[in-house]
Structures are given as C-alpha cells and as structure tokens.
Amino acid sequence: MSYDWQPLLLTFRLALVTMSILLIVGVPLAYWVAHTRTRFKPLIETLISMPLVLPPSVLGFYLLLAFSPQHAFGQWLEQWLQVRLVFSFAGLVIGSVIFSLPFMVQPIQSGFEALPPSLIEASRTLGKSDLHTFFRVLLPNVKRSLLAGAVLSFAHTVGEFGVVLMIGGNIPGVTRVASIAIYDEVEGLNYAAANFYAGVLFATTFAILLLVYLANRRWMRLG
Amino acid sequence: MSPDRNTGAIEFALRKSLHGPDGTLAFEAAAVIEKGGFVTLFGPSGAGKTTLLRMLAGLTPPDAGRIVVDGECWFDAERRIDLPPQRRSIGFVFQDYALFPNLTVRENIAYALGKGRGEWIEELLESTALQGVRDRLPQTLSGGQKQRVALARALARKPKLLLLDEPLSALDLGLRTQLQDQIAQLHRRFGLTTLLVSHDLGEVFKLSQRVLRIEHGAIVQSGTPAELFLQQRLGGRINLRAQVLAIRREDVVFIVSLLLGQDIVEVIATNDDIEAVEVGDFVEIAAKAFSPLIFK
Numbered sequence: 072m073s074y075d076w077q078p079l080l081l082t083f084r085l086a087l088v089t090m091s092i093l094l095i096v097g098v099p100l101a102y103w104v105a106h107t108r109t110r111f112k113p114l115i116e117t118l119i120s121m122p123l124v125l126p127p128s129v130l131g132f133y134l135l136l137a138f139s140p141q142h143a144f145g146q147w148l149e150q151w152l153q154v155r156l157v158f159s160f161a162g163l164v165i166g167s168v169i170f171s172l173p174f175m176v177q178p179i180q181s182g183f184e185a186l187p188p189s190l191i192e193a194s195r196t197l198g199k200s201d202l203h204t205f206f207r208v209l210l211p212n213v214k215r216s217l218l219a220g221a222v223l224s225f226a227h228t229v230g231e232f233g234v235v236l237m238i239g240g241n242i243p244g245v246t247r248v249a250s251i252a253i254y255d256e257v258e259g260l261n262y263a264a265a266n267f268y269a270g271v272l273f274a275t276t277f278a279i280l281l282l283v284y285l286a287n288r289r290w291m292r293l294g
Numbered sequence: 295m296s297p298d299r300n301t302g303a304i305e306f307a308l309r310k311s312l313h314g315p316d317g318t319l320a321f322e323a324a325a326v327i328e329k330g331g332f333v334t335l336f337g338p339s340g341a342g343k344t345t346l347l348r349m350l351a352g353l354t355p356p357d358a359g360r361i362v363v364d365g366e367c368w369f370d371a372e373r374r375i376d377l378p379p380q381r382r383s384i385g386f387v388f389q390d391y392a393l394f395p396n397l398t399v400r401e402n403i404a405y406a407l408g409k410g411r412g413e414w415i416e417e418l419l420e421s422t423a424l425q426g427v428r429d430r431l432p433q434t435l436s437g438g439q440k441q442r443v444a445l446a447r448a449l450a451r452k453p454k455l456l457l458l459d460e461p462l463s464a465l466d467l468g469l470r471t472q473l474q475d476q477i478a479q480l481h482r483r484f485g486l487t488t489l490l491v492s493h494d495l496g497e498v499f500k501l502s503q504r505v506l507r508i509e510h511g512a513i514v515q516s517g518t519p520a521e522l523f524l525q526q527r528l529g530g531r532i533n534l535r536a537q538v539l540a541i542r543r544e545d546v547v548f549i550v551s552l553l554l555g556q557d558i559v560e561v562i563a564t565n566d567d568i569e570a571v572e573v574g575d576f577v578e579i580a581a582k583a584f585s586p587l588i589f590k
Binding site: 187189190192193194195196197198199200207208211212 | 351352353378379380381382384385386388390392393394395396397405406447448450451
C-alpha cells in the first residue's frame with residue numbers, strides 16, 4: 072500500500088515558511104516590546120498574545136471574512152495585487168504567522184528582558200552602535216530563547232487545524248495539510264492512512280523536541 | 295577656569311533632578327579635574343555619585359549644564375550639544391562588570407578594538423594578569439578575575455577618562471586590597487584621568503589624590519583624603535556606632551552591653567545617659583584616644 076506524502080510535505084513546508092517569516096518579524100518585534108516605554112505596551116502585548124487563548128476557528132473565521140473577495144480588503148487584494156488569500160497556500164502562511172506569533176515573540180521577549188541593561192550601556196561606552204550591539208551581544212545571548220521560539224512556532228504550525236481549515240479548506244496539494252488529512256481520512260473510515268499521517272507527525276515532533284532539549288542541556292553545561 | 299588653558303582637564307557643571315526613594319533630589323555639581331588625576335566621589339548611597347558618573351559617560355542625560363574634556367565639548371545644554379557615549383573617549387567599569395557572556399576574556403577586551411591590535415591586547419592581558427584565562431567565558435571566572443576583565447576592557451580604547459562605579463564593592467576584603475594595588479598600578483602606568491565611586495574609606499585613602507564628598511546631590515567638600523578625613527578628627531576622639539544589646543542596673547549606675555562590629559563591650563552609663571535609650575537602639579559612643587593599642 073502506498074501512502075500520499077503530499078499533506079505531510081505541505082505541513083512541513085508551511086511550518087518552515089511560517090517559522091522563517093516569524094524569525095524575521097518576531098525578533099525585532101520582541102526587542103521592541105522588551106524595550107519600549109510607550110503606554111500602549113499592555114495593548115500591544117495583549118494583541119500579540121491573543122492567539123494563545125482565542126479559539127483557532129475565531130481567528131480563522133475573521134481571516135476568512137477579511138480575505139474573501141466579497142469584502143473590502145479581499146477585493147482590494149485581488150484588484151490591486153492580484154492575490155487571492157482564501158483557499159491558497161499564501162493565505163495559510165499569513166494565518167499561521169498570526170496564529171503562532173506569541174510562540175515566537177514571548178520567549179524571545181523574556182530573553183531580552185532578562186539581559187542586564189548594562190550590557191547595552193557597556194557596548195555603547197566601547198564605541199559600538201546599537202545595531203552592532205544587537206547582533207554581537209544581544210542576539211548571541213538570547214540564542215536559547217531564539218531556539219525555543221523557532222521550535223515552538225514550528226511545532227505549533229504543524230499542529231494547527233482550526234485556522235487552516237477555515238481559510239484553507241481541504242484542497243489536495245494546496246491547503247490539505249497533514250492535520251486536515253487525518254481528519255478527512257478518519258471521516259472516510261480510512262484508518263490506516265490516518266494512522267500513517269498521525270504516526271509521522273508524532274515521530275517528527277517528538278524528535279524535534281528531543282533534539283531541542285538535548286541542545287539546551289549541552290548549552291547549559293557550556294554555560 | 296577656561297578649558298583651553300587647562301589642557302587635558304575635565305570640567306563639568308551639571309544639574310539634574312533625581313527621583314529616588316526619598317522623593318526628588320536636585321543634583322547640582324561643578325568641578326575641574328586635572329589631567330591624569332585620580333578623583334574619588336565619596337558619600338552615602340543615593341547622593342548622586344553614580345548619576346554624576348553616568349552623566350559624564352553620556353548614559354544619563356543631565357537637565358542642564360556642560361561637560362568639557364580636554365578642550366572638547368561633550369555636553370552643553372545651551373548649545374544643544376550632547377555627544378552619545380560612543381563618541382566620548384571613556385572607559386566605564388560597571389558595578390556588575392557587564393561582561394559580554396558570549397565572548398571569551400580575550401574577545402571581551404578585543405570587542406572595542408579593530409583588527410591588528412593583537413599586541414596591545416596582549417599587553418592588557420599581561421598587565422591585568424589574565425593570560426591564563428584568556429579563552430574562558432566570563433561566567434567561569436572568579437569575582438576578582440571578572441573585575442580585571444572589566445578594567446582591561448575599559449582601558450582597551452585608551453580613553454581620556456576612566457570611570458569606575460564601585461568596581462570592588464562585590465569582592466571580599468583581601469581581594470579588594472589586591473585589586474586596589476592593581477588599579478593604582480594601572481593608573482600610574484597609563485596615566486588616565488580616573489573617577490572612582492566608592493564608599494570604602496580605606497580605598498579612598500589608598501587610591502585617590504582628591505576626594506569630592508557628595509551629599510544630598512551636591513559636592514559638600516573637596517580636597518585630599520587627608521584634608522577631608524584626618525583633620526576633623528585631630529581632637530583625638532574616637533567615635534563609634536554601636537547597638538544596645540542589654541541594659542542592667544548595678545547600684546547607682548547602669549551597665550550597657552553594646553555590639554561594636556562583631557564584639558560585645560560593656561560600658562558604664564548614668565541614669566541621664568540612658569534615659570532615652572532602649573535595647574535595640576543604635577547609639578554613638580565617643581572616647582578619648584589617649585593611648586590606644588594598635589594591632590594588625
């Protein structure tokens with residue numbers, strides 16, 4: 072019996088793309104939130120953390136409305152940028168980025184907040200720009216938080232179901248990720264196929280997390 | 295005094311309101327520090343010593359005033375000049391050392407320097423006796439070693455002004471004495487104008503040529519350590535602070551047990567002396583020092 076690897080590959084592609092975008096967006100955002108003195112900070116932190124408590128279907132529902140060409144934003148996207156985000160891979164990526172944002176931002180933010188402010192000041196007195204300090208001093212010292220954020224957002228995207236189903240549907244090769252394929256196969260009483268997807272997801276996520284904990288232990292010993 | 299007549303000198307006049315636990319404090323201080331001098335800022339905590347150091351470094355913005363170093367204006371509120379720390383020629387040793395945890399001892403020192411400065415880095419490692427730990431990460435070092443790395447790193451750019459914010463307060467006594475010698479040596483060797491914040495009288499005597507005594511946000515006294523701390527005590531009186539442990543009556547007098555440092559002593563007091571004193575109070579006791587015995 073041959074299995075369809077496509078949903079799994081799609082899942083990992085989605086998780087990888089989401090994680091990469093979140094690294095680029097999340098690290099500066101986490102730094103900014105950690106250091107900002109604006110009085111809107113609680114509001115911004117709330118918005119970032121919303122996906123933690125919001126049912127995925129709620130987020131998916133609003134994204135579906137927003138992306139739909141029947142509404143203003145979706146229409147604008149289609150007319151001016153020629154993109155349709157509903158039922159497309161790009162739509163899934165945007166949904167996943169929003170949905171996994173707290174998993175990337177929160178660990179990195181607390182990593183930055185745990186660094187003593189004197190590190191930045193010392194670097195300034197040594198003549199270095201804040202950008203130089205950021206890459207040479209701050210980032211290397213939050214590498215464990217970076218790893219945690221990257222892995223959590225990757226794993227969270229792999230496990231995503233509600234948002235993906237709402238805005239992506241179940242189009243093979245486009246939006247049919249493994250978690251949806253499992254649901255679909257079970258509905259069709261195709262337990263062997265469901266078991267295959269479930270088993271692969273179980274094994275890979277287990278391996279990834281184990282590697283992270285091993286790496287963390289090694290870093291801990293090295294200091 | 296104009297700065298150009300006083301080459302290499304550091305001249306500042308600064309004002310800032312500080313918000314501390316005891317409300318707002320108006321800090322206002324002005325002084326001229328001669329080139330190559332070793333000046334200590336001495337005084338109780340919360341008096342504004344560290345703030346003064348941070349204002350000189352450009353880490354804390356003053357409300358008003360100016361800073362001129364070696365003829366170069368670093369800060370002038372009226373002319374809206376405010377050089378960032380990066381453009382001030384300073385070395386700063388933080389109280390927590392602020393060593394970069396991801397860099398080795400050598401990398402920490404080399405951080406501020408461009409390539410091709412290997413010889414100078416070797417010289418710094420040697421003069422702070424750090425060659426043996428050059429490739430170790432900061433968290434594997436002892437307190438004294440960390441302190442020396444911080445010092446070597448602050449010296450790396452050969453700054454005009456070295457600022458030391460209670461650099462030895464976290465170390466035990468023996469180590470502190472050793473490092474004081476080292477700081478004095480480095481000061482002689484590199485001739486840097488140095489400002490030290492310290493609470494420790496021994497340290498002040500050992501290191502500084504001049505002391506600025508800061509209290510409640512103002513410089514209240516300035517002079518050599520001997521002028522500040524010796525002459526006022528020439529009366530031969532010893533003043534000690536002690537805690538009252540117990541008071542017991544014996545005939546017409548009272549015997550008061552006092553905790554002095556780690557020692558318990560008993561003194562005799564009259565009824566008048568102890569009327570307002572209760573067990574647990576801190577009291578001042580004074581004695582004439584006619585022929586004290588001195589031990590080491």
